[in-house]
Amino acid sequence: MRLKKSAIGLSLFLFIMLWITDLTFGQGRNQEVTIIAPYQPSISDVTKIPFKPEFKDTLVKAPEMSYSINSQRIPTLFEAQPLKPAFIQIDPEKLLHRNYLKAGFGNYKMPYAEFYSNSLYSNKYSLGFYVRHLSSQGGIKDYPTSAFSKNNISVYGKRYLTDKVVSGNLLYDRDVVHYYGVKQNADNVTLTDNDLIQRFSLFGADVSLASNSRSKNNYLIALNFWGLNDIFKTKESQIGLKGAYSSGNKIINVAKEENLGANLHFDLYANNDSLNHLVTVKTALNPYFRLNFDYLDLTLGFETVLAADTNSKTYIYPQAKLFFKIIPDYLRLYLSVTGGLQRNTLKSTSRENPWINTLFSFNFTNTKYNFKGGVTGKINQLIDFNFSASYADIDNMLFFVNDNISPFNPNIKENFGNKFISVYDDVKVTTINFEGNYDAPNRLKTTLVATYRDYKLNNLDRPWHKPAIETSIISRYFLKPEIALTGELFYVGKSYARLQDADQNITEKKINGYVDLNFGAEYFFNDKISAFAQVSNVTGTRYYRWYQYPSQRINVMAGAVFAF
Numbered sequence: 001m002r003l004k005k006s007a008i009g010l011s012l013f014l015f016i017m018l019w020i021t022d023l024t025f026g027q028g029r030n031q032e033v034t035i036i037a038p039y040q041p042s043i044s045d046v047t048k049i050p051f052k053p054e055f056k057d058t059l060v061k062a063p064e065m066s067y068s069i070n071s072q073r074i075p076t077l078f079e080a081q082p083l084k085p086a087f088i089q090i091d092p093e094k095l096l097h098r099n100y101l102k103a104g105f106g107n108y109k110m111p112y113a114e115f116y117s118n119s120l121y122s123n124k125y126s127l128g129f130y131v132r133h134l135s136s137q138g139g140i141k142d143y144p145t146s147a148f149s150k151n152n153i154s155v156y157g158k159r160y161l162t163d164k165v166v167s168g169n170l171l172y173d174r175d176v177v178h179y180y181g182v183k184q185n186a187d188n189v190t191l192t193d194n195d196l197i198q199r200f201s202l203f204g205a206d207v208s209l210a211s212n213s214r215s216k217n218n219y220l221i222a223l224n225f226w227g228l229n230d231i232f233k234t235k236e237s238q239i240g241l242k243g244a245y246s247s248g249n250k251i252i253n254v255a256k257e258e259n260l261g262a263n264l265h266f267d268l269y270a271n272n273d274s275l276n277h278l279v280t281v282k283t284a285l286n287p288y289f290r291l292n293f294d295y296l297d298l299t300l301g302f303e304t305v306l307a308a309d310t311n312s313k314t315y316i317y318p319q320a321k322l323f324f325k326i327i328p329d330y331l332r333l334y335l336s337v338t339g340g341l342q343r344n345t346l347k348s349t350s351r352e353n354p355w356i357n358t359l360f361s362f363n364f365t366n367t368k369y370n371f372k373g374g375v376t377g378k379i380n381q382l383i384d385f386n387f388s389a390s391y392a393d394i395d396n397m398l399f400f401v402n403d404n405i406s407p408f409n410p411n412i413k414e415n416f417g418n419k420f421i422s423v424y425d426d427v428k429v430t431t432i433n434f435e436g437n438y439d440a441p442n443r444l445k446t447t448l449v450a451t452y453r454d455y456k457l458n459n460l461d462r463p464w465h466k467p468a469i470e471t472s473i474i475s476r477y478f479l480k481p482e483i484a485l486t487g488e489l490f491y492v493g494k495s496y497a498r499l500q501d502a503d504q505n506i507t508e509k510k511i512n513g514y515v516d517l518n519f520g521a522e523y524f525f526n527d528k529i530s531a532f533a534q535v536s537n538v539t540g541t542r543y544y545r546w547y548q549y550p551s552q553r554i555n556v557m558a559g560a561v562f563a564f
Contacts, residue, residue, distance in 0.1 A: 049236070096502065107557075108138065113131075120236060128156050148175075149176045174199070178197050179355055197231060202347065220243065239267070246259050259288075264284070269343060273358065299321045303316070317340055332377055356400070357419040374388030394426070400422065402417045406421075427455075429455055430456075468494075469491070469493035470493065484524070485519075487520075489517055494513045517538040
């Protein structure tokens with residue numbers, strides 16, 4: 001109890017002392033005291049401002065005004081005078097040259113000449129004459145003579161009538177080659193030029209009558225004949241008749257243009273050699289209906305073919321094509337499904353490979369269908385392109401293989417494998433193709449073509465002598481108006497050859513791919529005379545397109561051109 005009283009007394013004493021101190025030292029000044037306590041949030045009262053927006057109308061009302069115009073014509077002193085029309089005298093006789101001659105000479109003793117002669121401008125007729133010669137004495141090291149010559153002559157003309165055109169053509173070709181694809185002194189046999197020579201002579205003629213008017217109905221009738229023989233008395237001839245008719249009268253009236261038409265072909269082939277005589281007939285009829293809209297062009301049809309040789313057979317093929325303008329004038333899509341029957345002839349095979357054994361098996365190649373699609377167009381006024389891909393199912397496709405069995409000729413019983421015979425197989429072929437052009441007029445023109453083919457064979461081990469890749473780039477550049485430079489680059493991929501021994505054992509030989517690079521230049525003295533120089537196979541590579549047949553190495557030719 002006493003302790004409690006003592007504490008109360010002490011507290012009272014301290015409070016009095018603090019009060020006295022405050023009175024003593026706090027007079028005459030202010031003192032800020034900070035009290036620290038827990039935060040207690042609060043919101044003060046808010047008074048709303050009574051504000052209403054006001055809009056001022058800025059539209060000014062136009063005052064009503066009345067006025068009048070007192071128009072008055074001011075006379076002019078100009079009087080129009082008739083103008084004399086401009087007259088530009090054009091003389092077709094001076095713009096056109098009647099004759100053109102190009103001639104040159106190169107190593108390997110290679111003369112070259114080409115001559116055209118044509119009638120000048122006429123609305124009644126046109127006539128022309130053409131002759132060409134190219135030959136070489138050969139000279140491939142370690143091989144017998146590889147001399148060759150190519151000769152062509154043709155006379156052609158047209159007669160223009162009121163609403164039709166009559167055309168005609170006569171031609172004669174004479175090609176000479178040598179079977180030089182054998183090493184010298186092979187099997188200790190000496191071969192002379194006469195032993196190796198082969199000569200093909202072709203005579204042909206055709207005549208046609210076609211409509212030449214703006215009528216909606218058009219027609220064509222054509223008749224042709226050619227006969228071919230070689231030095232071994234193998235002969236082949238063909239007579240062909242072609243007819244075509246198209247009517248532009250609308251049938252269902254749903255498109256901008258409608259065409260109903262048909263094509264007719266009749267071909268008769270006769271083959272004679274020392275072993276066989278064969279006559280073959282092929283007749284084809286192709287009716288179609290074409291619809292042309294603003295952005296779409298569609299053709300629907302089919303082809304019926306009757307083929308007869310030792311037996312007869314009828315084939316039917318689709319014939320449908322579609323073109324669609326994705327971007328008018330710049331990009332177009334096309335699709336097609338087609339087919340057809342092709343006769344392999346002595347004429348076609350000897351032009352592809354002149355070193356064939358003309359005792360040849362000539363069969364039909366049947367393209368059952370060929371699906372194709374692509375795009376074509378242009379990037380600008382200088383660049384255009386075409387890209388396509390196709391897939392074809394083909395029966396009896398022709399391939400060339402070396403003949404390792406037959407004697408070389410009736411007088412030489414040895415076999416050198418330097419002639420080619422045919423083998424056939426059913427194939428599915430996938431093809432991808434690209435073509436591009438750059439054309440700056442009077443400056444530079446370049447063309448690129450690249451093709452890839454994939455062969456799915458039924459029986460053969462390889463697509464003999466058929467490369468998978470073929471590419472070419474051809475350019476012409478005007479360094480100056482009077483100087484033109486040319487360049488050509490060809491690339492052919494690898495292929496394979498089939499060899500067969502006396503025991504019927506088959507082996508294959510790889511034929512390496514190759515590059516063929518050519519350069520040329522031409523200098524124009526004026527519009528009538530120029531001089532040229534050409535260098536072929538610049539790399540000097542000895543390459544093989546056909547097994548056992550090497551090419552000539554670097555070849556140089558120079559000459560002149562005359563127009564008169």
